[in-house]
Amino acid sequence: MKQVKVSNNVIRRLPRYLRKLDELSESGIDKISSRQLGELLGLTSSQVRQDFNCFGEFGQQGYGYNVVSLREQIAGILGMDRGFTAILIGVGNIGRAMMENFCFSDWGVQLVAAFDIKPALIGTEYKGVHIHGMDTLEQYLSENKIDIAVLTVPKTVAVSVTRTLTDRGVDAIWNFTNVELTEPSSTTLVENVHFSDSLLSLSYFVAERQDEAAAKASREVK
Amino acid sequence: MKQVKVSNNVIRRLPRYLRKLDELSESGIDKISSRQLGELLGLTSSQVRQDFNCFGEFGQQGYGYNVVSLREQIAGILGMDRGFTAILIGVGNIGRAMMENFCFSDWGVQLVAAFDIKPALIGTEYKGVHIHGMDTLEQYLSENKIDIAVLTVPKTVAVSVTRTLTDRGVDAIWNFTNVELTEPSSTTLVENVHFSDSLLSLSYFVAERQDEAAAKASREVK
DNA sequence: TAGATTGTTAATCGATTAACAATC
DNA sequence: TAGATTGTTAATCGATTAACAATC
Numbered sequence: 001m002k003q004v005k006v007s008n009n010v011i012r013r014l015p016r017y018l019r020k021l022d023e024l025s026e027s028g029i030d031k032i033s034s035r036q037l038g039e040l041l042g043l044t045s046s047q048v049r050q051d052f053n054c055f056g057e058f059g060q061q062g063y064g065y066n067v068v069s070l071r072e073q074i075a076g077i078l079g080m081d082r083g084f085t086a087i088l089i090g091v092g093n094i095g096r097a098m099m100e101n102f103c104f105s106d107w108g109v110q111l112v113a114a115f116d117i118k119p120a121l122i123g124t125e126y127k128g129v130h131i132h133g134m135d136t137l138e139q140y141l142s143e144n145k146i147d148i149a150v151l152t153v154p155k156t157v158a159v160s161v162t163r164t165l166t167d168r169g170v171d172a173i174w175n176f177t178n179v180e181l182t183e184p185s186s187t188t189l190v191e192n193v194h195f196s197d198s199l200l201s202l203s204y205f206v207a208e209r210q211d212e213a214a215a216k217a218s219r220e221v222k
Numbered sequence: 223m224k225q226v227k228v229s230n231n232v233i234r235r236l237p238r239y240l241r242k243l244d245e246l247s248e249s250g251i252d253k254i255s256s257r258q259l260g261e262l263l264g265l266t267s268s269q270v271r272q273d274f275n276c277f278g279e280f281g282q283q284g285y286g287y288n289v290v291s292l293r294e295q296i297a298g299i300l301g302m303d304r305g306f307t308a309i310l311i312g313v314g315n316i317g318r319a320m321m322e323n324f325c326f327s328d329w330g331v332q333l334v335a336a337f338d339i340k341p342a343l344i345g346t347e348y349k350g351v352h353i354h355g356m357d358t359l360e361q362y363l364s365e366n367k368i369d370i371a372v373l374t375v376p377k378t379v380a381v382s383v384t385r386t387l388t389d390r391g392v393d394a395i396w397n398f399t400n401v402e403l404t405e406p407s408s409t410t411l412v413e414n415v416h417f418s419d420s421l422l423s424l425s426y427f428v429a430e431r432q433d434e435a436a437a438k439a440s441r442e443v444k
Numbered sequence: 445t446a447g448a449t450t451g452t453t454a455a456t457c458g459a460t461t462a463a464c465a466a467t468c
Numbered sequence: 469t470a471g472a473t474t475g476t477t478a479a480t481c482g483a484t485t486a487a488c489a490a491t492c
Contacts, residue, residue, distance in 0.1 A: 044485060044486090050485090078426045093319045097318075172428045191421070198413055206393050272460075286472085448492090461478105462477105464478100
């Protein structure tokens with residue numbers, strides 16, 4: 001596998017390729033060209049080929065790409081076969097919804113424990129995952145190698161919990177709190193899921209669209 | 223306000239500025255320079271100024287930007303003052319978690335109704351929002367102007383519900399299903415919240431980081 | 445073989461960064 | 469006024485697109 005630095009944009013497209021390839025494979029399609037795949041995702045064929053060529057040669061000239069083997073290559077690039085471990089911190093509504101709905105194992109990640117501060121929850125199991133007390137987090141981290149922490153705590157404790165996680169060597173934080181955790185100093189990886197950012201961008205485009213429609217309508221009246 | 227086409231990257235940064243400005247304003251800070259704001263968000267001062275200049279002149283030379291008024295400008299650009307209406311479709315776990323946790327009104331959006339197919343839910347209220355039967359969706363949409371549909375239905379019905387929404391003139395879909403809805407043909411705006419894409423990108427970076435650490439370690443042994 | 449499509453290099457386009465005159 | 473920082477133009481950098489030889 002090539003080892004040049006791959007741009008962020010490319011990485012963000014990989015999961016989309018993966019999802020589309022899964023769909024194709026479910027529909028019984030076993031080969032696809034860069035042009036077809038690009039069309040399905042709104043990309044040019046050049047871009048598709050360039051993206052894959054960051055990592056190696058996955059296609060066959062004159063034929064295209066084998067759906068299943070391309071899918072496996074991408075899954076490997078994304079680290080889905082590495083058996084990453086995760087813990088979830090904060091079994092509130094979002095935390096519970098994630099435990100209940102999100103199938104971590106589908107993406108190669110093993111959710112091994114959850115943590116909360118509420119006495120009623122501590123010691124119980126939810127969806128097969130044991131819920132520990134928050135005060136045992138540090139100890140747990142020193143005894144277990146955890147790759148990813150799913151952060152679903154209230155805004156107010158986000159920063160202090162983050163400090164514990166980074167101090168104890170968690171590689172990455174999947175941040176569901178509405179707090180900007182990215183600090184220049186820290187080496188911990190942070191992936192933000194900011195619902196509000198997502199809604200606000202959408203809101204921008206809706207506003208733009210409606211303004212355009214209104215402008216068009218007023219031109220037509222004249 | 224200027225009306226050149228603003229790039230997607232700029233739009234995606236606006237909510238981050240907004241969040242940081244809210245934080246600053248809560249801390250009682252009333253002015254900020256492009257350099258300071260950039261540092262807080264990991265951007266250059268040039269980029270910050272360029273971003274704002276897409277929309278107008280919000281600063282004062284020699285002084286910087288007034289936190290509160292800049293915040294208001296950005297809120298306006300994002301359409302937060304337009305009173306957009308939203309409905310939520312699919313009151314399952316994710317849908318319920320959103321209704322319970324996500325404060326739509328904080329972002330200028332009014333959640334006016336929810337829809338589900340489950341008889342036990344229909345006619346009830348959840349967090350002050352009435353839950354209608356799915357079979358009344360078309361009628362509801364023809365009687366009410368809805369800007370945004372929050373799509374939290376199971377994967378299997380995502381596409382058919384989307385058709386109803388687009389046919390009935392909903393401007394935008396906030397898509398929480400793990401289905402690629404973006405179709406070249408449709409004019410409806412789609413904003414995807416793909417948890418799995420987010421986790422997989424993070425997983426990629428964790429894998430990369432661990433590979434680098436391993437490579438470094440093996441070099442040191444030699 | 446002929447047709448198709450990759451892998452890859454070159455050209456273009458757009459976004460970010462640097463620089464600086466304007467001005468508060 | 470002097471210092472600071474914007475708004476904006478120019479330079480650089482990187483990502484996307486186009487083109488085409490290689491080859492299945």
